[in-house]
Amino acid sequence: MKKIAILGSTGSIGTQTLDVVRANGDIEVLGISAGSNIQKLEEQVREFSPKLVAVWDEKAAQELAQKIQDTDTKVVAGMDGLLELAAMPETEILVTAIVGMLGIRPTIEAIRAGKDIALANKETLVTAGHLIIPMAKEYGVRILPVDSEHSAIFQSLNGEHKEEIDKLLITASGGPFRGRTRKDLENVTLEDTLKHPNWVMGQKITVDSATLVNKGLEVMEAKWLFGVELDQIQVVVQPQSVIHSMVQFKDGGIMAQLGTPDMRLPIQYALYYPHRRYLDGERLDFAKLGQITFEEPDMDTFLGLPMAIRSARTGGSMPTVFNAANELAVRKFLHREIRFLDIYDIIGESMERHTVIENPSLEEILAVENDTYQWIESRW
Ligand code: NAD
Ligand code: MG
Secondary structure (H helix, E strand, O other): OEEEEEEOOOOHHHHHHHHHHHHHOOEEEEEEEEOOOHHHHHHHHHHHOOOEEEEOOHHHHHHHHHHOOOOOOEEEEHHHHHHHHHOOOOOOEEEEOOOOHHHHHHHHHHHHOOOEEEEOOHHHHHHHHHHHHHHHHHHOOOEEEOOHHHHHHHHHOOOOOHHHEEEEEEEEOOOOOOOOOHHHHOOOOHHHHOOOOOOOOOHHHHHHHHHOHHHHHHHHHHHHHHOOOHHHEEEEEOOOOOEEEEEEEOOOOEEEEEOOOOOHHHHHHHHHOOOOOOOOOOOOOHHHHOOOOOEOOOOOOOOHHHHHHHHHHHOOOHHHHHHHHHHHHHHHHHOOOOOOOHHHHHHHHHHHHOOOOOOOOHHHHHHHHHHHHHHHHHHO
């Protein structure tokens, strides 16, 4: 039995991880966690009988403890609870399916405890990749990508040599507003934004897909995961989301991974790597599909991508500012406090005012995050 814990078990990636567990029957889930959705946590406790459940919200944690008094599952709360979950003695893999840079500390804790990381939580690598990647090497743990693009690259690199990579081609659907002009985006609603053409995901990443911030985060995530230069990463729009990403090698040969859009595949691949298991679901039918098309990303309209690349080129604490500003802007957009295009202004202005710290420590990253939030709150 493989033993895992899931950071963020009630979300889109978390519940699909549990689907994979359920379908295979040979993975033991020892720990689960969520922000505050105790109803779903209770269901998961009753189905999977984990030893530990961590709830961010203290009151919700107390309520859950009441509800599951009849079980053997222990309830813990807050950041200490997430850290305890991350480092549970018996687990082999921590699935980081939490949203946002809140995942940094638990991820570091898990690496220090020798756990492999099945990483969905890209915000953590974007802001703390310079700490996490060397630490993973030091502790001999694997970072197994769950993000579909990075899983595709990981799969395309099987048996290849890193030095022979020419470039990584990260595919993008273009999101729900592909083809629109900046003028068109002035009045788009939250509902329009949450209609992703190909994937059903959590709300934050769905907004990030519409702004192309997600693709920008993925460029940075790829830089850390695969150790390539920014100039070796190219974004290609592939609206059908059938090619999940590609690697071009020195000889011009290109390896790609294709399939119907289904996050259970990269999740399962990370959990059983280097093996593949049966996965139910639709197979790609090329005749039915007819064509796969490609475009350049529209960097003049969707500023999320060029701003992310700019923050990555600056480096140091700038990707933290980019990410933190986006996290708060998206929260405000989801609460209908700002308009779609304000997200770009908030990120741009936050980056503008920031004095970069080279090679920031964990404490400095968290301080920059806080400072960015405070500055935005004082202005918007
Ligand atoms: P989601 O919003 O559906 O789920 C987030 C999970 O995190 C939930 O279980 C929630 O309870 C938990 N959480 C939120 N705030 C918390 C807090 N304060 N303390 C503890 N737990 C908290 O998000 P998602 O779409 O599953 O995305 C999760 C991560 O995976 C993100 O980093 C996202 O970018 C990445 N990702 C998601 C997909 C996808 O298809 N959904 C694809 C690729 C990458
Ligand atoms: Mg992705």
